[in-house]
Each structure stands twice: as C-alpha cells, then as structure tokens.
Amino acid sequence: MKKHLAALAGAVTALGLALAGCSGPAAQPAPTATEIVPRQISWLLSRPADGSVITIVKKLAEEYAATHPGFSLNLITTPDRPSYLQKLQTLAAANQLPELFDTDATPFTQKLVKQGKLVDVEAMLTDLGLLDKYRPLALDYQRFDDKGLYMVPFEFEMEFFWYNKALFEKAGVGVPKTLDDIATLCKPLRDSGVIPISVDGQDGWPLLRYMSYYPFRVAGPDYIDQLKRGDAKMGDEVGSKAVNWMASLGSSDCFQDGFSSQGYTDARDLFTSGKSAMYQIGTWELASLTSKDLPADVRDNVDFFTLPTVDGAVTADNEYTVVSGIGMAVSKQTYDPLMKDFLKFVLDRYSERLAQSGHLTPMKGYEPTIPAGSSELYKRALAEVDNLGDRIAFPWDTKLDPTTNTLMQQELTLLVQGDSTPEAFTQKIDASIAENGPKFFG
Template sequence: MKKRLISLLMVFTMVTALLTGCGGKTDNTGSGGSDSGKNPSKSSEEKTVVKWLASRPVDGAIDLTMREIAKQYSEEHGGNWELQVETTADRPSYLQKLKTLIAGNNMPDIIDIDADPYCKELVDAGMLVDVKSFLKDEGKYDDFYPIALKYQEFTDGSMYTLPLEYHVEMIWYNKEIFAANKVEVPKTVDEWLDVCAKLKANGITPISVDGVDRWPVQRYLAMLPFRDTGNDYIINLRDGKASMGDETGMKSIKFLQQMGQYFNEGFAATDYATAQSLFLDGKSAMYYIGDWEQAAMLEQYEAGKVDYFYLPTTPDGKTGANEFCVNSGIGMAFNTKTFDEKTKDFILYVIDNYGKIYAGRQQMSPIKTELPKDIKFTDLYLRIQKDMNNTGEHFLKPWDTYLDSGTNAIMQDNMLLVASGDMSAEDFIKLVDDSIAVNKQ
C-alpha cells in the first residue's frame, strides 16, 4: 500500500492539468474556480455544476432518486444549479476510469467508492471529506440507521463515505421443491448441508449461483468465519495476523468445497441473470441474494411459491440468528478541494429528502424515514423492513471491501476452482497468503 500511495502522491505533484472532463465543480462566470461563498443560491448569470462520477445502474432506484432530488433542488435555486452525472455501472470499468481521473488531477466533486484499501489511499492523501465529522457537525449523524453508517467505516472507526442504500442478504428457497422433497428450512449450517445433500440425491440442483461476478461465491467463503468470529478473521487475514490455513480459514475452505458440490453445473460461467432465472424457473431450490431483488421475487412470493431464510447458525458461534450480511453498499465520497458551502447545502438537502423518496420506490432507506402514506407497500417489503429493524450488532461485511485489489482478485478467481474441486486447499492457501504478504510490503 505504501508503494502505491507514494506513486499516487508523485503523480499528484507532477500533474498540473486544469479541471476538465469529469473533474471538479464548474460555473459559467469565467472565474475558473469554485465559488465558496456562504449563499448557496447564485445570480441568473452564474450556474453551479457539481459533477458526480457514479457507479449505479442507470434508471435504478438510487439514480432516479438522486436525479429527482437534484431537479427539485435546482428548481428551488432558480435553475442555477446542476448535478451532472456520469455513470459507469460496471465496477472494474468504473474503477479504471476513476483512477485515471484522479491520477490526472481531475477528481470529480462526488465519487462512488467502497471503504476499501484504495479509498484509504485517497483518505491518506487528503482527498476525501471526513463524512462522519460532517454529519455530526451538521446534526445529521443520528438521522441514519447505525449499521448503515457502521458498514461505511474503516476498521479504525473513521468514515469517509455516505450510504445511499441499505440491504440484507438472504437465501431464497422454492417452497414447492422443499415440500415435495420433505425438507425443512434449516436453522443451522449442518442442517443446511443436510438439506442440500438430500435435494441433490433426489436429482434437484440445490443452489444456483452467479460465478461470473465472483462476489456471490465469496459470500460462501465468508459465512463460517463470520459465524465464528464476526469480522475479526478477515481483518486479521488482511493485516497478515492470520493465515488462510488457520483453523477458521480451513473451515471456510472446507465449507466452500462442500457447498460447491451443490451449486448449479457450470456455475463459474453462470452470470447474474442466469442464476436468478434458474431459481425463478424452478430449476434450483435455493438462491442467495439480497433484498434488492425483492421485485423479482414478489410475484412468486405472493403466490406462495418462494420464501426466504437467513444465514443459518453454528454451535457456540460469535454471531446469532439475527446477524448476517447487512450492508449499505458502495458509498458516496466528496472531493475535499470542491466541498464548498454550495455542495454541503445540496448534500444536506439530499439527507433531508432522500429517505422518503427512495423508500417510495419500495427500497430500504439508510436514512430513517416515515413511509409515504400515498404508496402501498408490499407485505414482502414490510416484512424485510421489520427484519432489518431487528438485526443484531454484528454484520457480515463483504471480504472484497477489506482485501487489497490484487489479493481479492487472486482469491475470487481461485475460489471458483476450489468450489469446483479443481484446486486443493493447500494451493489456495499459499496463493492468498503470499499475495497478502507481498501487498503489505
């Protein structure tokens, strides 16, 4: 990380390009700089443009909500304010674009980023606003659900990203397949493995999984360590204080090997849409995904064909039945050089208005809000919302937010081979441990 940070700082020192393209805030006054005045409104001859490099699906709930709020805010400010959004939903492409802009001294006013090692590099370089301090200074910190903010934190408790979403992840299951094969919803991991074994013996594909995007398979690798240690194991692994070959790591590998037997055939080449279709078409019995897909599940849920359960427990585990993967997704971060009073005013406006509008799209808001009374919410939505309000203090934080990008790529590529039985545990352990050792230097 030190090498990458030094390289990043050298680029910042050498590059003197003007803010162009996706770069920082602009106006049409010809002044060439950001207006840092206290009045967020501008005269008819001036227009503030705030640039957001986003990694969200176009016309998705977040995209639509933010555009609606920005339009409303602009109208209230005489049309002299604009949120300019450039979206790249594909994460690898997005990160490549973001890194290129930053290396060229063209960091946008607002970016999307996880609280991961690359984000920490930007923080160490003084490029990102301290969001925790901002929220507390403005009296907005308690407007958010605690876990939604906790998810955005680094392990030292600092926070530089603002959540725009809030999710739980669960295992959806086909009730008809379960009933026909006389299996019950599992409460423990051992029971879950027994259910999978029985289904497979009866010729049923137990689980469909998206291997192309990697992260759904990585969740399975993370499940037992979370049950046994919370997030302590992955933090220690990242820091070189634990090995993938430790007792906890070996349990996670063995579990992935066991579950891999029950994934759909060719899972490594199965994409998101195909994995979901296999489940909804009744070709697999279970499918791990988050509440963001409740719209896809709704018709069959209301027809009594599908339901869900959360991550089963382990004996003497650190985490309980009401603790599983709860996340607030990729966060929104702000450029310290352009975070002036006008941008602050807009973000405060977002916080005041986002929750109700976002919830009105049948989404779980990270900001506490009363549900709009003119919207009829589904029973599924209300049930999941109740679940979220009753979660414990521990939550499974995805491993890709902890690991450096090189190690994460090695883990994600090779865990597919582990799950399919084409790589030994010993080889996998060496690859992961060696990568962590190299990237810590």
C-alpha cells in the same frame, strides 16, 4: 505499448475535460465562505441507471435547480464495475476527481483519505445536523478499520437465503439450522431434479460472500481484518473451516453446472423460474422475488431464512450480512458552500423518497411503502430490520487488498469446481496476503 499509453492518456484528458467543463470551480468565481454560487457539478456513479438511488437524486437535483438557476447535476454512469474502478483510479491519479463519486471502504479509498482528497463525512453530517438520523449499521458499513467515515450511504439492505418451500418439501428437506446443513441438503435436492443453489459465479463477489460466513460465525466480524493483515492465516483453524466448507459445497454439487460463466441475472432467473431451490441475495431484489408476474407455483412458495449458525458460534442468529451499498465520497478540493447546501437539500429529503419507492432507508424513522401487487413476503422480509443484532458480516471484497481479492475470487471458483484443493487454496491465499497485505495495511 506507446499507442496504448497514448490512447489511455487521451481518454484521461477527454474525461477530465468533460468533468472540468461541467464542474470545475476554477472556471467559476471563487465563492466566499458563505456565498452559494450555482454551477454544474458531477457525480461519477457505479449504479443501475434506472435504480432508485439515481432516480431519486436526479429528481431532487432538478428541484434544487429550480430555486438555484445555473445549477445542474451531471451524472456520469458506468454500471460495469471493473470499468468504473479503472476510470476512478485513472481520475484520481490525474488529480481530476469529480465533486462526488461512488466508492467502498477499500484500500484504494483509504489511500485517497491519506492523501487528503476526501471530505470527512462524519464531520460533514454532524455539521449538516444529520448524523444522528442515520442507522448506526448503515454508517458502520461505510467505515474504515479506524472507524473513519468518508462515504455517505444511500441504501440499507439485509441479505438472506431465499428458498422455494415446495421444492424443499418435494426433496424431503427442511430449512438448514447450521451452515454444514446447507451442504447436506444438496444431494436430496439434486435427486429430486432441481439445482440446490443458484449463484452468480461470473462476478466473483457472491462466492466471496459464502467464504465470509463460517469465519463470521466462528470468530466474529473482526476476523477478516486480522486475516488481511496476516495476523490470522487461512491455514489457521478458523480459515481451514471456511475453506473446507466451501470445498464441501462443491463436492456436494450445490451450485448449477457451469456456474462460473453465469452472471447475476442468470442466477436470479434460475430461482424465480423454479429451477433452483435456494438463492442468496439482498432485499434489494424483493421486487423480483415477490412480483405478481412470477409463475404462481414459485411466487406462492418463496420464503427466506437468515444466515445459519455453527456449533460454538460467537455471533447471534440475528447478526448477518447487512449492507448500505456503495458509498458516495465527496471531493475535498471542490467542497464549497454550494456543495454543502446541495447535499443538505438532498439528504434531508432522500430517505423519505426512498421509503416511498418500497425500500428500507439508511436513516431511521421511515416506513417503506409496499408496492401494490407484492406478496406478503415483501413486508415480512423488511420487518426483519426490527430484529437485527449489533454486528454485521462485512463482505470480504471490500476488505482484502486488491491482489488477494482478485486471487481469492478466482481460486474459490477452482476450489468449488474441484479443480483445486483446500491445501492449494490455502497456500496461495496466505502467500498473497503475506506479499500484498503490508503494502495496504502495514
């Protein structure tokens, strides 16, 4: 135990020195209220190193450095999400947060806000003259329950159900109109020789997406906020419908065999190789789903439908999961004239560059450039942004307390596999929320 603590302390110290050596204002002359003093700053990231966000910001930082000698941006990338969160929490506990870091509107981040460690992003964007340029839904995704905004969005993606038209036709099924129809499709698809739905079961959050759908349709986006506080129960009517629907997906054999040990790439590859008929994911995967390198019998048959409805739905058909990605928080301790000027430079230019890379943007007014060789589906999918409603389904993994979040992901796997029952699932989740919810949302 002592060796473990010593090793952890050493890791914290080493990372802290790395951050301090490249970003700490204490090593620099204190700037005046208006003086910009170039230095190296750090961004702790949890994004693909070759993804559009990092690629674009890195280029913009190089352009900024060209006119600000002495400036540089140190990108500290940890794509593995659990490792990243542990690193972030360790740095926060040691009061060694870098200038910029990735985070969601989670209870942990809310704690940092209460401790006065984060810049108010709404006030910052207003000061920079940028607030009104952002899509309201992009900002709303980053907000806390009290509507406070402490993260900058760098993405804007819609989540759809992608399906293979040829495999649907072969099985004699049509696009599901309701969530219950999805379970009904699974047997004929299985009987035709394909996996009905491929899912990333290894990471937990995809199943939690499915769990959020029924409550969003039946009770609206505020249900999860009631549930996490214990004001609603998993055993209530809304929660019971969600739990029983998840159990029906399992009993209908909707997901691939061994899904719990298969990851993100596995699920995507099952769909793009024509082995599964449906795949739920966001528009960030459009390049993979429309690539000219796909087998022709898959590429020519990929289509999508939005989140199906339910009887008595309180949300509209054009309201579903829309995300603006993991947000970027700004450390209040190191927000100075340089940080303000650099962020203004980046955010003024970022959305235009992102649109040129073929993506929707968190800001309004930028038309994505469709990559050469993409199928017509690429443009048609992105065009759905013009049909969006006013409310979005929030991912539950950014809403629940950490203990319940982990437990629900584990128990959902057992429920869908048939290794647990709706009653057992409900009892465990309600007990966890009763014990842990007040610690974060009391």
